[in-house]
Amino acid sequence: GQNIDQPTEMTATEGAIVQINCTYQTSGFNGLFWYQQHAGEAPTFLSYNVLDGLEEKGRFSSFLSRSKGYSYLLLKELQMKDSASYLCAVFSGNTPLVFGKGTRLSVIA
Amino acid sequence: DAGVIQSPRHEVTEMGQEVTLRCKPISGHDYLFWYRQTMMRGLELLIYFNNNVPIDDSGMPEDRFSAKMPNASFSTLKIQPSEPRDSAVYFCASSRLFGETQYFGPGTRLLVL
Numbered sequence: 001g002q003n004i005d006q007p008t009e010m011t012a013t014e015g016a017i018v019q020i021n022c023t024y025q026t027s028g029f030n031g032l033f034w035y036q037q038h039a040g041e042a043p044t045f046l047s048y049n050v051l052d053g054l055e056e057k058g059r060f061s062s063f064l065s066r067s068k069g070y071s072y073l074l075l076k077e078l079q080m081k082d083s084a085s086y087l088c089a090v091f092s093g094n095t096p097l098v099f100g101k102g103t104r105l106s107v108i109a
Numbered sequence: 110d111a112g113v114i115q116s117p118r119h120e121v122t123e124m125g126q127e128v129t130l131r132c133k134p135i136s137g138h139d140y141l142f143w144y145r146q147t148m149m150r151g152l153e154l155l156i157y158f159n160n161n162v163p164i165d166d167s168g169m170p171e172d173r174f175s176a177k178m179p180n181a182s183f184s185t186l187k188i189q190p191s192e193p194r195d196s197a198v199y200f201c202a203s204s205r206l207f208g209e210t211q212y213f214g215p216g217t218r219l220l221v222l
């Protein structure tokens with residue numbers, strides 16, 4: 001089976017940087033996704049990592065270390081609208097995406 | 110493209126009633142996924158289809174749940190009879206290929222009284 005761990009909640013200040021970690025145990029790893037989900041809305045795609053290293057996309061970056069079973073999502077210049085849940089999801093072998101329970105981020109003034 | 114479309118957006122029903130949730134995937138996407146999301150369990154995969162064929166329904170909680178995909182543009186998830194513990198948000202998602210980005214519909218918020 002697969003196990004995906006993320007912190008349940010985080011709080012950060014507007015304008016700051018926050019790092020949301022995700023660790024996973026799986027066999028036949030293929031890739032890792034990050035999704036953003038605002039309260040009452042659907043998850044939306046943020047990033048996809050297949051190879052080790054950092055993928056940057058504007059204010060958001062995602063890092064992957066396959067040997068350590070570890071990823072993080074880095075959010076810079078936080079804005080109030082970044083308050084949301086962030087879901088880590090792993091794709092491995094022939095099984096479809098398995099989602100973590102998500103990290104609820106609160107951005108405060 | 111309009112994205113994944115789900116209906117109804119909200120459903121309130123009484124225990125024992127039949128509930129039917131509907132989904133229209135993005136055109137050209139070969140994979141369709143049904144998920145259930147609750148605070149306690151997070152986002153759980155119930156079943157997924159490839160080219161209208163059910164591939165894995167191991168996530169379907171029990172026989173009260175069934176899903177069909179009669180054609181490439183329509184799928185249903187049915188709960189009969191419904192129970193209060195079925196109250197959750199049900200999402201449909203689609204992807205072009207297996208392992209590619211999944212695009213989610215707005216969800217159906219189901220409350221069973």
